[in-house]
Amino acid sequence: MEKIVKEYGNKVRLVIKFYPYKYRDFARISAEAALAASDQGKFWEMHGLLIRKSPQLDRSSLIGYAKQIGLDVQKFTLSLDAHKNAGIIERDLKLALELDLFNTPTFFINGRKVIGNVPFAYLKKIIEEELNAKKK
Amino acid sequence: MKKALFILFISLFLGQASAETKRFTIPLEGSPSLGPQDALVTIVEFIDYQ
Numbered sequence: 001m002e003k004i005v006k007e008y009g010n011k012v013r014l015v016i017k018f019y020p021y022k023y024r025d026f027a028r029i030s031a032e033a034a035l036a037a038s039d040q041g042k043f044w045e046m047h048g049l050l051i052r053k054s055p056q057l058d059r060s061s062l063i064g065y066a067k068q069i070g071l072d073v074q075k076f077t078l079s080l081d082a083h084k085n086a087g088i089i090e091r092d093l094k095l096a097l098e099l100d101l102f103n104t105p106t107f108f109i110n111g112r113k114v115i116g117n118v119p120f121a122y123l124k125k126i127i128e129e130e131l132n133a134k135k136k
Numbered sequence: 137m138k139k140a141l142f143i144l145f146i147s148l149f150l151g152q153a154s155a156e157t158k159r160f161t162i163p164l165e166g167s168p169s170l171g172p173q174d175a176l177v178t179i180v181e182f183i184d185y186q
Contacts, residue, residue: 001181012179014181015181024186101182108179
């Protein structure tokens with residue numbers, strides 16, 4: 001996804017919302033890890049790593065990833081264990097519920113809903129449609 | 137008959153694959169974001185890392 005955004009230069013913005021599935025052991029703690037990294041200014045580094053390493057997302061793996069991207073590991077671990085960013089995750093979960101979402105990933109491209117792991121080419125097609133609509 | 141079923145199947149499949157034309161408004165403040173705030177296209181991704 002980040003690749004797509006960079007490809008379009010300043011025309012496209014990507015915003016991440018968290019929708020950890022409650023019956024998966026490490027879904028929630030991974031979202032906490034992404035936000036803990038965000039607090040240290042390294043959200044995208046951690047985000048990319050979590051996607052690549054999934055499903056290896058247990059607590060000690062996450063701490064290893066924090067080390068790997070050069071975070072203050074002590075601060076990171078404290079944040080993880082205290083569920084420091086639970087408020088943001090709860091807010092996003094509430095939003096997902098209001099929007100009747102049941103699948104991840106779900107995308108909204110200028111508000112248009114696209115559900116599931118669709119091919120990048122398909123996402124690009126929608127992005128192009130939106131860019132063309134803006135030109136008119 | 138077979139042909140009709142085939143067309144029905146294909147149209148259902150395509151229908152599922154196409155993005156809705158309905159537009160949802162999603163609050164974006166306080167979420168991690170990449171790219172300019174005034175970008176022409178904004179993609180919101182709901183993600184589960186696991």
